[in-house]
Amino acid sequence: MFFIKKFISYWAMPLPLALLISFIALMMLIRGRRRKLALGMLGVVWLGLFVISTPWFSDKLMAPLESQYPPYAGQEVRYVVVLGGYHESDSSLPITSYIEGDAIYRIIEGMRVALLNPESRLLVSGYARTDPLSNAEAYARLAESLGFPRERIDLQEDPRDTHEEALAAQARMGEQPFALVTSAYHMPRAMQLFEGVGLHPIPAPTGHTIKQHQELDWRRFRPALGGLAATQKAWHEYLGALWANLVASIN
Known part of the structure; x- marks a missing residue:
């Protein structure tokens, strides 16, 4: 399927x-x-x-x-779940070059939310595809390299999409609320899937592309x-x- x-x-x-x-x-x-x-x-x-x-x-x-979900507002949580994204590892490059696109926003926001909750754990997600490292491990290594304690990081390395990520988090979270970090445009579907399996996520969207008072000029009408x-x-x-x-x- x-x-x-x-x-x-x-x-x-x-x-x-x-x-x-x-x-x-x-x-x-x-x-x-x-x-x-x-x-x-x-x-x-x-x-x-x-x-x-x-x-x-x-x-x-x-x-x-x-626009469906506001930014994280400081709610107390025990877990911060960061959904997977794209990465490509290369041992000749720094860890900051492994993670690409939306994923970099997700792990940075996940660390920020986790640091606001000193007792919380950072749960990073994502499988390896054909890479030697899973996306979860790439997240963890980047977080650790930026000073986040590795002992506060848990990995979900098997989920291949958002639905599987929700199922993997189900047993760990139970009824407790947790911060769910993903791209702002992806948050509505992520919330739908996580709530659909009975979880209680608190949205923490990031990587917004739509900004208030965004300048509108002719360049926005060219391909x-x-x-x-x-x-x-x-x-x-x-x-x-x-x-x-x-x-x-x-x-």
Whole structure:
């Protein structure tokens, strides 16, 4: 089920889907079949890519996700759970180069929340994929290198996605509240999955992309790689929430 979900979600992303449709349209043109339809498909796809690659569009998708939960407000907790992200280890590089993208925001916020709760434990999550280190271990090594006590860190190295992370935390947390750290855009789906297995997370979102009083100028209406990446992240979350609701209704 995990790999089926990953396969479907990949091809449902805007860029792979656009490339697939473009390939089909080009094959139709090469074979001389339904040229008007093929040209129409190409026009719609490339116009669509132009629009969804603008920061203005990605902000419109991100804003409803990031605004659902406020930042951590200092509630007392015994555990701080940091959800997994992307990493790639390389022994020739410093540990600060292992963790990439959203994951760096997550572990920094997790450490911050844990330091505000001196008696708490930091529970870091994430599997290895094909890397020698699990994402959880990479988190732990970075935290330790920045002065966080290793003896306060627990690892969940088996979960491969947010649902599995929720199940892994279930036995450890029980009824007690805990801080849940993940990217702001990912928090709604994470809360849905963790609460869905009976847990009581306190949201601690981080890595916000939407800022108050953000300047609006013409550059936000031009396509950019960052805009496309943000759109794909937001789209992934909407699809993930739809999948979670579908699985819940079946079960």
